[in-house]
Amino acid sequence: MxxxxxxxxxxxxxxxxxxxxxxxxxxxxxxxxxxxxxxxxxxxxxxxxxxxxxxxxxxxxxxxxxxxxxxxxxxxxxxxxxxxxxxxxxxxxxxxxxxxxxxxxxxxxxxxxxxxxxxxxxxxxxxxxxxxxxxxxxxxxLEPVRHWFEMNRTLDGAVPDVVAPDGITIEPFAWDRDDEVRRAHNVAFRGHYGSTERTPQEWKSWFTGSKAFRPDLSVLALDHQGDVGGYALAYVYVADNVASGRNEVFLGQIGTLPSCRSTGAGRALLAAALAAWKAAGIDAASLGVDSENGTGALGLYERAGFAVTKRSSSWARQLGALTASDAT
CATH class of the missing domain: 3.40.630.30 (Gcn5-related N-acetyltransferase (GNAT))
Structure with missing residues (x-):
């Protein structure tokens, strides 16, 4: 053929x-x-x-x-x-x-x-x-270079209480902070495997400009100066929900700036997101996490009621840096 x-x-x-x-x-x-x-x-x-x-x-x-x-x-x-x-x-x-x-x-x-x-x-x-x-x-x-977990939890039971640490305010996502969130994301994920600076065009195409993005289900953490110190961005994929028959939300990105880490800001963000989803009648939530995440994300999600349901791996062919002699 x-x-x-x-x-x-x-x-x-x-x-x-x-x-x-x-x-x-x-x-x-x-x-x-x-x-x-x-x-x-x-x-x-x-x-x-x-x-x-x-x-x-x-x-x-x-x-x-x-x-x-x-x-x-x-x-x-x-x-x-x-x-x-x-x-x-x-x-x-x-x-x-x-x-x-x-x-x-x-x-x-x-x-x-x-x-x-x-x-x-x-x-x-x-x-x-x-x-x-x-x-x-x-x-x-290609060789395996990283392993990933998909985690899920239902929202028919209790969700964690929202306890914002001193100096941190949890607020709904606001469009006038969209680019500030992009810049915060670039800082928060610096040093994470495979991360890169997201340009305004990429942010519009893949993140808050996506038709699946739900600003009403997304939350921000503001620091003592009123600047974005963390964010939790939610997405609802209609085709997935039609196929599964349930109303599920996906936590696409959650991050905190280094200045807000080890303060409880991440825990408060996740709790606030879960509370917002439950109040909106969402049935379940899912997220993806690097199995080798160095910021304690896996433990944070487990304590919030998430459990691993799927696993996947990234495979890659590595290209070393070319020297001047390689290029000639």
Whole structure:
């Protein structure tokens, strides 16, 4: 069967949504996309469709898709992520290998164009049960570099009391503080694995500009000077909730500035978010956390009633820094 490879187009949303639904039925990532989600996720202004995406087409049907997204701002290492999926009915036919091979080559090309000889990490995420993807990743020179937990809790029981520490005020998210929150996020996650400075454009595309973002379910911690010292940003993914049949919120980002750590501000933020969600009639909450997070986040979430329900890993091919002799 002939396979045609081409970049994604803006008119591919319906075909991609169908492909992703077929894959989800088998892979059980817990991620569902309607056509608007596809446009937002794959066709954002931050993605170069012509150069950084590919779809595989057989008999007029999209049977695989992939994208390459590189950090715009680099810290110590430039991270480039490859995401993709193959229709279950067309697997084990070499499509996934061809797609990931192209993605890794494009990821290195994108990295060299942006940051030259700087070190880079070219990576993919793999769920704990996806043995075939692990085997392919290993064969193409990737290794596991990080492990992640998805955590969940229901909201039908009691939630922790909100106890703000001295000098900290918990308030609802306010749009006039949006860019201040972005800048606080950049500081809060400095030094975390894979983190980078988020530009205003990225913030608009992936964070508070997302259609899933819920300002009414998000909270801020203000320090004694009235500045943002912490934040908890909530998202509701409608397609996921339609599929699951419950009203769930996702805690996309929670962070505190170094000056507010070890004060109880993070605990107060999480408690305030849980209280807001429960008051809004939310059934359950979920979040993702780095298993090696050095700020004690895992323990914070466990004490707030969250439990690990899924695991995944980041696999990467590492590119060392090029020397002057390498470039000649």
């Amino acid at each position: 002939d396979t045609i490879w081409r970049p994604m187009g803006t008119d591919d949303a319906a075909g991609l949504a169908t492909l992703l639904a077929a894959a989800e039925a088998v892979d059980e990532f817990g991620e569902h996309y309607d056509e608007d989600d596809v446009r937002e996720h794959f066709m954002a202004d931050t993605i170069d469709l012509e150069h950084d995406t590919r779809v595989a087409v057989r008999d007029g049907t999209i049977v695989a898709c992939g994208a390459v997204v590189g950090q715009v701002v680099m810290r110590e290492v430039h991270t480039v992520w490859c995401s993709g999926v193959v229709d279950p009915g067309h697997r084990r036919q070499g499509i996934g290998r061809e797609l990931l091979t192209w993605q890794l080559a494009r990821a290195e090309e994108l990295h060299r164009a942006r940051f030259g000889g700087a070190p880079a990490s070219l990576g993919i995420d793999i769920g704990e049960h996806h043995e075939g993807r692990r085997a392919l990743a290993r064969e193409l020179g």
